[in-house]
Amino acid sequence: MHLWGQIIVNGILQGGVLGISALAFSLQWGVMDLINLAHGSFQILAAYLALTLLNSLGIDPFLSLPLIFLLFFAAGYLLQLWIINRVISANLFMTLLLTFGMDFVLANLMILLFSADYKSINTGYANASLHLAGIELPVVRLLALLFLIVLSVLLWLFLEYSRTGRAIRATAMERESARLMGIKIPAVYALTFGLGSGLAAVGGVFFGLSNTFSPAAGGPLTVGAFVVTILGGVGTSWGPLAGGLILGLLEAVGSVVFGPTYVNVITFGLLLLVLIIRPTGVLGRAAR
Amino acid sequence: MLKISHLKAGYGDTAIIWDLSLEVNAGEIVALIGVNGAGKTTLLRTIMGLLAPWSGSITYRGRELTGLATDRIVGLGINMTPQGRRLFAGMSVEENLLMGAFLRRDGEIKADLERIYGLFPRLGERRRQTAGTLSGGEQQMCALGRSLMSRPALLLLDEMSLGLAPVVVEMLLDLVLQIREQGTTVLLVEQDVEEALLRADRGYVLEGGRISLSAPAGELLADRKLQEAYLGL
Numbered sequence: 230m231h232l233w234g235q236i237i238v239n240g241i242l243q244g245g246v247l248g249i250s251a252l253a254f255s256l257q258w259g260v261m262d263l264i265n266l267a268h269g270s271f272q273i274l275a276a277y278l279a280l281t282l283l284n285s286l287g288i289d290p291f292l293s294l295p296l297i298f299l300l301f302f303a304a305g306y307l308l309q310l311w312i313i314n315r316v317i318s319a320n321l322f323m324t325l326l327l328t329f330g331m332d333f334v335l336a337n338l339m340i341l342l343f344s345a346d347y348k349s350i351n352t353g354y355a356n357a358s359l360h361l362a363g364i365e366l367p368v369v370r371l372l373a374l375l376f377l378i379v380l381s382v383l384l385w386l387f388l389e390y391s392r393t394g395r396a397i398r399a400t401a402m403e404r405e406s407a408r409l410m411g412i413k414i415p416a417v418y419a420l421t422f423g424l425g426s427g428l429a430a431v432g433g434v435f436f437g438l439s440n441t442f443s444p445a446a447g448g449p450l451t452v453g454a455f456v457v458t459i460l461g462g463v464g465t466s467w468g469p470l471a472g473g474l475i476l477g478l479l480e481a482v483g484s485v486v487f488g489p490t491y492v493n494v495i496t497f498g499l500l501l502l503v504l505i506i507r508p509t510g511v512l513g514r515a516a517r
Numbered sequence: 518m519l520k521i522s523h524l525k526a527g528y529g530d531t532a533i534i535w536d537l538s539l540e541v542n543a544g545e546i547v548a549l550i551g552v553n554g555a556g557k558t559t560l561l562r563t564i565m566g567l568l569a570p571w572s573g574s575i576t577y578r579g580r581e582l583t584g585l586a587t588d589r590i591v592g593l594g595i596n597m598t599p600q601g602r603r604l605f606a607g608m609s610v611e612e613n614l615l616m617g618a619f620l621r622r623d624g625e626i627k628a629d630l631e632r633i634y635g636l637f638p639r640l641g642e643r644r645r646q647t648a649g650t651l652s653g654g655e656q657q658m659c660a661l662g663r664s665l666m667s668r669p670a671l672l673l674l675d676e677m678s679l680g681l682a683p684v685v686v687e688m689l690l691d692l693v694l695q696i697r698e699q700g701t702t703v704l705l706v707e708q709d710v711e712e713a714l715l716r717a718d719r720g721y722v723l724e725g726g727r728i729s730l731s732a733p734a735g736e737l738l739a740d741r742k743l744q745e746a747y748l749g750l
């Protein structure tokens with residue numbers, strides 16, 4: 230009984246890390262039709278940054294988190310404004326190629342800077358857990374889930390009620406009409422990619438706090454974000470939360486029932502199933 | 518007010534508009550007529566800066582528009598109600614209307630919203646409803662209302678009547694007269710040529726990428742060749 234309780238809790242908590250990552254991926258995809266193949270490498274880079282700040286300056290990852298968010302926001306904003314905007318109106322293939330190239334450069338840069346060895350962020354609380362009714366709750370993952378919920382709500386409030394958020398939604402729904410309203414699409418894109426990069430970085434720090442990682446860990450993170458985004462529905466506010474929890478749960482339960490080697494089979498099986506029976510995702514809007 | 522000379526524009530390497538010139542004076546309703554695929558929408562999109570012209574010039578109140586970004590052109594007081602409505606389907610009616618006022622910073626947006634609801638009571642009743650779930654006629658009202666929310670000095674209307682019931686078409690086109698009375702100049706693209714010419718001051722016929730005919734609306738209505746080609750008489 231406790232075993233299953235623990236498995237389900239693990240799954241839910243894993244969903245938090247998955248969900249934050251997907252929050253960024255889904256936003257970029259939903260607004261710009263951009264599938265960012267460098268997403269996972271951004272996240273690993275953020276994890277290395279948090280690690281470096283901790284090891285060399287002694288800054289706790291939770292203190293450096295706002296700084297890392299801002300840094301990635303700014304870098305993402307400029308990257309979109311100066312580079313990605315130049316190819317984004319071409320076909321999808323061009324942006325895939327560009328972000329694939331970015332991923333390649335980033336991954337190799339990280340090998341140069343940090344070596345290919347596995348690292349982990351060793352804070353005093355990295356392995357700390359709360360115990361509740363005999364179930365172990367790792368603190369970092371608990372916080373990740375909390376962050377996912379808070380970030381989802383904040384992002385929703387921003388998109389729903391701010392002038393800029395409305396411009397982003399309008400652009401996502403009907404690009405040419407958005408231009409006719411006087412919205413500057415390149416600026417909206419830059420902001421969206423900046424926000425996405427900042428959120429990806431936050432997710433990356435949480436990943437680094439709860440897993441060991443190497444420069445090669447980006448790819449699987451991108452795939453995870455992709456699957457969660459499809460599960461939850463592209464460009465929906467609560468999709469990443471729903472998708473993250475579903476995937477986290479099924480992976481946790483599946484790896485116990487079928488064995489850990491089958492996790493990928495479960496993940497992609499689920500992806501196929503959703504694409505077949507509900508292509509708009511669990512919370513997907515029909516009108517898009 | 519709007520002066521287009523020797524405009525050439527198209528998609529890819531296919532020119533759609535060749536050497537087109539036309540003029541719209543302040544306070545006028547000017548109808549633009551042409552068969553399907555003649556390039557009417559292409560012209561309007563070029564005026565709005567959604568499509569870059571290959572050559573020629575478009576001036577608005579003496580100011581060159583070519584090369585300006587769409588948001589600058591909208592900021593100058595030109596607006597377009599696009600063919601096919603193109604509403605923000607996932608937003609409510611009211612949000613759509615407010616998007617029309619995106620560039621405005623004045624305090625009269627709320628008052629204008631009520632004015633739109635006065636013009637279209639149906640939109641007022643459905644202000645919280647998702648735009649994508651409106652009927653065709655209501656969607657067109659919402660699209661027109663959205664344009665009006667920008668308080669345009671020059672309004673480009675692209676095929677408002679497409680797929681709508683005759684009563685709704687009449688109602689929308691009568692509203693165009695009212696819009697002009699309130700000081701907005703209108704360039705009207707319509708497939709319902711007769712209804713458009715009945716309300717326009719002047720008309721242009723777009724054919725083969727050029728203006729083939731330009732005359733006061735009454736003369737165009739009486740033109741035998743035009744009647745055969747566009748009015749089905």
Ligand SMILES: Nc1ncnc2c1ncn2[C@@H]1O[C@H](COP(=O)(O)OP(=O)(O)OP(=O)(O)O)[C@@H](O)[C@H]1O
Nearest residue numbers: 528533551552553554555556557558559560600676
């Ligand atoms: N985005 C596009 N890319 C390539 N060709 C296009 C594009 N849009 C329109 N065309 C072509 O340009 C030509 C003119 O189209 P346009 O939409 O301007 O005509 P229109 O006069 O508005 O016709 P309609 O009455 O059907 O609205 C057509 O042959 C059309 O196929």
Ligand SMILES: [Mg+2]
Nearest residue numbers: 557558600676
């Ligand atoms: Mg057209």
